[in-house]
Amino acid sequence: MRDTVPDKPGFRGSMVSDRYAARDSELRRRLKGAGLRPTRQRLHIAEILFAKGDRHLTAETLYAEARNTRYPPSLATIYNALRDFAAQGLVREIALYGSRTWYDTKTGPHFHYYLEACDDLFDIPEESIPDINVPVPAGMRIAGVDVIVRLEPVAPGERDAEQSNPRGARPSSRAQPPVEPFEIR
Numbered sequence: 003m004r005d006t007v008p009d010k011p012g013f014r015g016s017m018v019s020d021r022y023a024a025r026d027s028e029l030r031r032r033l034k035g036a037g038l039r040p041t042r043q044r045l046h047i048a049e050i051l052f053a054k055g056d057r058h059l060t061a062e063t064l065y066a067e068a069r070n071t072r073y074p075p076s077l078a079t080i081y082n083a084l085r086d087f088a089a090q091g092l093v094r095e096i097a098l099y100g101s102r103t104w105y106d107t108k109t110g111p112h113f114h115y116y117l118e119a120c121d122d123l124f125d126i127p128e129e130s131i132p133d134i135n136v137p138v139p140a141g142m143r144i145a146g147v148d149v150i151v152r153l154e155p156v157a158p159g160e161r162d163a164e165q166s167n168p169r170g171a172r173p174s175s176r177a178q179p180p181v182e183p184f185e186i187r
């Protein structure tokens with residue numbers, strides 16, 4: 003009877019390694035497709051970077067995550083890899099005044115909120131994206147539009163001031179959709 007019981011931990015282990023192999027070859031394809039040689043370090047950094055879906059991070063954040071892995075890359079290696087990934091369009095680079103460079107794993111056009119108090123960058127919901135319509139000088143075209151809306155928390159008792167739109171923002175006739183919940187670190 004005992005012999006017929008499947009070896010569950012071994013079975014699970016092989017599924018994990020299959021999944022790892024599939025992920026590894028997908029990342030190799032992705033790097034090669036972007037014209038980057040899939041070195042062990044680049045693969046390792048890409049694995050950590052893309053493991054959690056769409057997100058915004060700095061080299062330092064990625065370095066902190068990578069430190070828990072078996073062969074942690076140096077911060078300089080992470081900087082170089084992120085710069086290469088950004089140059090080849092695998093991630094989007096977002097420069098903020100007075101802050102470190104951020105990287106966004108979502109590369110399509112979209113805009114951002116930046117919460118200075120928490121040093122947190124997150125997406126403006128697509129349904130709230132402002133329509134930017136600016137004249138373009140002759141002989142030029144718009145290569146891209148980056149919008150970062152800086153946020154600050156409203157102190158209790160300040161709500162009236164906030165609702166009166168002191169900065170001249172166009173008042174909305176309908177309630178604004180709630181902002182996606184975000185993590186405060």
Ligand SMILES: [Zn+2]
Nearest residue numbers: 106108124125
């Ligand atoms: Zn984003």
